[in-house]
Amino acid sequence: MPSMVLCPSCKRHVFPRETSCPFCGLAISAEPGAPPHALTPELSRAQRYLVGAAIAATVAVAGCNNQPARGPNDVQTEEELARERQKAIDESRERHPGGGPCVDNVCPPYGCVFPDEACDILRV
């Protein structure tokens, strides 16, 4: 299934291939390497200058770091994915202190809503 992104302005889902939201006209970033789910408003010339300056400063700081900067197309390792997943589970537990993890769960909207405390095995 094609993934869709949410327009921050009108809250409609749009395809990442769009250059602007078909519902409200908000411009969508199409820069090479941009995160696929980024939706950004059209910037004025002055705003573009400020953003450019901020990026340049960030790159300069990153250049002093021994850690290689992560490229936009770098693949996450299994370990990183596991860490992210655990973080999401922990956040879910914080939000639902009485229940267990309910991350990426399948809660099929038919029949009976399943309680949070047993959702952990219902993942795909």
Added chain:
Amino acid sequence: MEDRPNDPLDPEKRRAVMQATRPRGLPLLPRAGQMASEARGKHLPLAREVRDIDLECRPIYAVWELTLACDLACRHCGSRAGASRPDELTTAEATDLVRQMAALGVREVALIGGEVYLHEGWTEVVREIRRAGMQSTLVTGGRGMTPERARLAKEAGVQSIAVSIDGTEPTHDRLRGLSGSYAAAVQALRNGREAGIPVAVNTQVNRLNLCELPHVFDLILDVSAHGWQVQLTVPVGRAADEPDVLLQPYDLLELFPLLASLKARADAARVKMLAGNNVGYYGPFEHLLRSYTTEKHADSCSAGRSTLGIESNGDVKGCPSLPTESWVGGNVRQASLRDIWERSSALRHMRDRTEEERWGYCRTCYYGEVCRGGCTWMATALFGKPGNNPYCHHRALEMQRLGKRERVMRVAPAEGLPFDRASWALVDEDLR
């Protein structure tokens, strides 16, 4: 967002619909040999080869009509439940089917009816589901969910009971066709809680109860239900007999802001509110209503891809609500569940869909490639085939933008069988 929607029925019309008598007499006993027996062989023989896609698609979620016997005769019931089917699975056959489900990869089994507790072996079936390592939930109208039955359910291993609540007491009793059914349903929620089972509420939305959803939510808080599943009343079975009760597609313009408002309240109260598969699609509240999904928006129909439906005589469908006549892929008395799942054309249908299947407005819709015409149940109930669904928020908004709206109009009644359908016409008209 608003919490006080306009009533789609004016007072006079509401009074008339509330007082309308049943359009058909009861009981509506399906005649032996009249129901699924013709459909059972329709999609046979099974394909010789199992393809990769058939192995990739696994039925994670099974919804199983354990019996069609029911102690209610709800006026919107799609399966026209009341009497049991003449050829229902025995307890031994049912427990064997449980084991086949587990072997196929099913993780949760939701038992529905009829009324589950009217099947003589219902607790044994629940025990087998739990023994096989699957999760067990149960849906009930609640009329006979006594403290004793709730205790039996707990002992057997039921992990959640969902009770249908359809509005305020007068509206619920009107829709269920029985005075006292609301009180019984509320008591069933309390009995479940007292037995130590988490309870949830299911609500089907129509013109009689749209403006009463806030009342249902108040009840959910009152009984400490953990979940609320909302779906639209679909014109199959008895629901097709009363067109005035059904929402019109343009009523979604009123419904969705209300659902979004209630979803915010549900989140705050830690009630898991789920929009059913036929609550569609992609309007400005989609990300709220489907925040429980990984993608935060609806997927296309999951029938035969991750969902499995079983009728009480062992007929297998991709979704429990799909019309029997054209969607039964086989019967477990004639073939194994695995063979039917992997090799029947009816179960394969949703795995093999192409753009060609979409038609009408959905053919050129912006969301067509993702949504694929939305709920097959709704589309098929209206038009006899999937791929075009006017009960869509995006579509209603686009129509509104053009100064139009769509109205469904019944042109011929249903025959009177479980999951049957009437004939409907779709009328484009100017907004008034």
